[in-house]
Amino acid sequence: MILITGATGLVGSHLALHLIENGESVRAIYRNKASIDKTKSLFNLYQKENLFDKIEWMEADITDVPALETAFENIDYVYHCAALISFDGASEEQLRKVNIEGTANIVNLSVANKIKKLCHVSSIAALGDLAPHESIVTEEIEWNPEKPHSDYAISKYGAEMEIWRGQQEGLQIAIINPGVIIGPGFWEQGSGEIFSAVAKGLHFYTKGFTGFVAVTDVVQLLVKIMKSDPDNSEQAKQINGERFIVIAENIAFREVLNTIAEALKVKNPTLYAPIWMTEIAWRTDWILSTIFRQKTKFSKDTARASHATILYSNEKVKTTLHHEFRDVKEYITEIVALQSKHSK
Template sequence: MILVTGGTGLVGSHLLYKLVRENEHVRAIYRRSHTLKRVKHVFSYYCENHNELYNKIEWVEADLNDVPALEFAFKDIDYVYHCAAFVSFEPNKYYQLRNINIEGTANIVNLCVSNRIKKLCYVSSIAAIGHEPNPEQLITEKTEWNPEEDNSVYAITKYGAEMEVWRGTQEGVPAVIVNPGIILGPGYWKGGSSGNLFRLIHKGMTYFSSGSSGYVNVWDVSDIMYKLMKSDIINERYILVSENLSFKAFQEKVAQTLNVKPAKKEISLMILEIGWRLDWLSSKLLGRRRKLSKQLAKSIRTKTVYDNSKIKNAIQTEFNSINNSIEKVSEYYLKDTN
C-alpha cells in the first residue's frame, strides 16, 4: 500500500490521480477537511468518473507533527511519497517552516525506518540546491549548498528536510529526492502555488524582474516520481526542470495565453531595495504579513539555469514544453474563473 503526505496540495492531488489511475492502493494524509474538495476539483479536470476514482483513496486526518496519528496512517504501508510542505518566504515564518518542513520530515523518516518502508520519495525544491557564481553556468545535482549565503528561510528548511531523508537512507530506508523548479499546474490559484502567478498576471502586472528560473509542469513531476518509485534507483536526487526561462519571458507567455497585456517595465534594483525595507517596516509597525523579503527581492533578479540531463538519462524521459504547459494551465484557469 502507498502513503501520500500532502495529498491536498498541487503535487499531491495530481500524484493521487496518477496513482489511482494506475490502480494502486492508496492512503493519503490531510490536515483540514475543507481542502479535500480541491482534490475532487483536480480530479474533475481529467475524467467524468472523478468521484469514483476519488473514492478509491483512503483518507487519514493527520499532522506531520502528530506522531500517534502518523503511526496509524503508516499501518500496512510499503511505499511513501512525502509531498507535504509549508511554502513561505516570510522570514518571521522560519520556526513554523522548521516545524513542518524539517521536524515533520524527520517524523516521516523515523516512521519509515520503524515500519521498514521499501522506498521513500521526497518532494524537495530547486531552492535546496546551491548556486553557481557564474549565472550562465548550469546548476546540477552536484552544485554544493552554501550555508554562508543569504538563503531564504524556505530554502534553508527544504535543505534541512533533505538532510533528514539522507539520514533515513543511512538507517535502512531507500529513497529518491526530486527537486522540481517552479511547478505549473491547475486548481490552486491562490497562496504559495504557481497558480497565483497566473491570477496576478491575469489581473495585470506593471513590472517584470530581470531574473530567471527553471519551470516544470505538475504532470511531468508526478509521472517522474511514479517512474522513480517503480525503478531500481535508490538514494539519488534529481532536478526536475523542463526549461529555463526569464521571468519576463514567462510573464509574456502567460499574458498572451490569457489575452492580457504583459508587464512593460523592468523593476529597478533601487525600487526592490527600498521595497523590501518598507515591507519590513510595515510588518513591524502595522503587523502586516511580509510580501517582499530581502532574500525574495534578491531571488527575483538572480539568473539561474538548471541542468535536467541526470533525470532524462536515468529513466529516459522527456519533458513537456513550457509553452504547452502554460497553454494547458491557462485553459483551466479561464474555466475556473469565468
Template sequence: MILVTGGTGLVGAHLILHLLNENQPIRAIYRNEKKFDTVKRIFGYYTDSAEDLFSKIEWVKADLNDIPLLIEAFKGITKVYHCAAFVSFEPDKFELLRKTNIEGTANIVNLCLSERVKKLCYVSSIAAIGTPTIETDIITEDNDWNPEFDNSVYAITKYGAELEVWRGTQEGLDAIIVNPGIIIGPGIWNYGSGSLITMVDKGMRYYTTGSTGYVDVLDVVSIMTQLMESDIKNERFILVAENLSFKDFIYKTALHLDVHPPNKEAGPFLLSIAWRLDWLKHILTGKRRVMSKQNAKSAISKTIYSNQKIQSALGYQFKDVDSSILHTTTYFKSDFN
C-alpha cells in the same frame, strides 16, 4: 498500500490521481477537509469520474508532528510519497517552517524505518540545491550547499529536510529526492505558480529579468512514480523542463490569458526599496510579508538548472513550458469565467 502526505496540494492531488488510474491502493494524509473540494476539482480536469475516484482514497487526518496519528497512518504501508510542506519566504515564519519541513520530515523518515517501508520519495525543491559561485554556471545536483549564502528561510528548511532523508538512507532506508523547479499546473490559484497566474490575470505593472527553472506538474508526478518503480535509490534529481526569465514566463502567461503584460522593469534599486517598505509595513501593521530581501534578490538572479541527470536516468522528455502554461491557463479561465 501507498501513503501520500500533502494529498490536497498541487503535486499530491495530481500524484494520487495518477496512482488511482494505475489501480494502486492509496492512503493520504490531509489537514483540512475544506481542501477536498480542490482535489475533486483537479480530478475533474482530467476525468468524468472524479467523485468515484475520490471515494477510493483512504483519508487520514494528521499533522506531520502528531506521532500517534502518523503511526496509525503508516500501518500496512509499503511506499511513501512525502509531498507535504509549508511554503513561506517570510523570515518570521522560520520556526513554523522548521517544525513542519525539517521535524515533520524527520518523523516521516523515522516511521519509514520503523515500519520497514520499502521506498520513500521526498519532494524537495530547487531552492535546496547549492548556489554556484559564478551566476552563469549551470546548476546540477552536485552543487554544494553554502550555509554562508543569504538563503531564504524556505530554502534552509527544505535543505534541512533533505538532510533528514539522507540520514534515513544511512540507517537503511531506500529513498529518492526530487528537486522540482516552479511547478506549473491547474487547480490551486492562491500560491505557487497559480498565484502568479492570478496576478498576471489581474494585471501587473512590473516584470523582473531574473530566471529560474519551470516544470509541468504531470512531469513531476510521472518522474516520481517511475523512480519509485525503478531500482534507482539514494539519489536526487533536478526536475526542470526549461529555464526561463520571469519576464518571459509572465509574457507567455499574459498571452494565453488574453491580458496586457507588464511594460515596466523592476530593477535592483526599485526592488531594494520595495522589500524594505514591505518590511516596514509588516513592523507597523503586523501584516504578512509579501516580499523579503531574498525574494528581491532571486527576482533579478539568473539561475540555470540542468536536467541532464534525470534525462540520462530515465530517458525522460519533458513537456515544453509554453504547452504547460496553455494547459494551466485554460483551466484557470474555465474556473473563473
C-alpha cells in the same frame, strides 16, 4: 498501499489522481476537511470526480507523531510531498518545524515500519552553491553554509539531511529537486499566485530566470523513480540514494509572465523593475506588514530571487529515466484553457 503526504497541494493532488487512475491503492493524510476540498476541486477540474472517493483519507499532520503512526499502518511506499512554502521572514520557526521536524518524523516512521521506498519532493532551493569556476547547477554542487540562503531553502536543505539519514539507517530513498512547478487548480498559493497576479493586472517584470517544470512531469518522474521505467525497468528499480533536478527548461520570468498574460488575454507586464526598485518595495512591504500586523506580500527573498540568473541542469534525469519534458509555455496555455473552461 501507498501513502502520500501533501495530497492537498499541487504535486500531491496530481500524484493522487495519477496513481488512482492507474489502479493503485492510495492513502492520503490531511490536516482539516477544508483542505481536502482543494484536491476534490482538482479532480472535478479534470472531470475525474468519480475517482476521488477511491482515496483513503486519514486526518494527520506530519508534525503529529501519534496520528502519523496510524497513517503508516500497512503502507509499502511513501511519497513525501508535504512542505511549507513561505518566504515571509516571520515564518522561520514554522518552516523548520514543518519541513525539517516533519520530514524527520516521516523518515523515522518509514524506518520503523520497514517501508520499501520513500520518495521526497524537495526543491532547487535546497541545491548547492556555484563555485567561481562553475556556471550551471547540477546534483553534485555542494551546499555552502557560508553563503546567504532563504529560511525556506535552509529548511528544505535540512529536510534533505533527514532523508539522507534515513538511507544510512537502511531506508531506500530518492529525492527530486523541482524548479518552479506550474499546474492548474491552485492559483491562490505557491506558483499559482503568478497566474493570479497576472490576471489581476501585474505591471512589473524583472530580468531574472530560473528552472520551470509542468506538474505532470513531476508526477510522472516521481512514479518512475519510485517503481520502474517501462523502457528500462531494471535500472529504475535500482534507483536508491539518488537525487534528480527536475526542470523542463530555464526560462526568463518575463517570458513566463508574458505567456500567462497572452493566454489570459490580459495586458503584458511592461514596466521593468530594477534591483533598486525591488529593494525599496520589499522594505516598504515589511514596514507596512509590521505596522498592520499582517503577512508580507513581497519579501526580501522573493525580491532578490526575481533577479537571480542561475542555470539548472536536467541532464541526469533525462539520461537516467529517458524522460522528455513538456514545453512549459505550451503547458501554460493549456492550464489557462482548462481553468477557463471549468469556470464557465
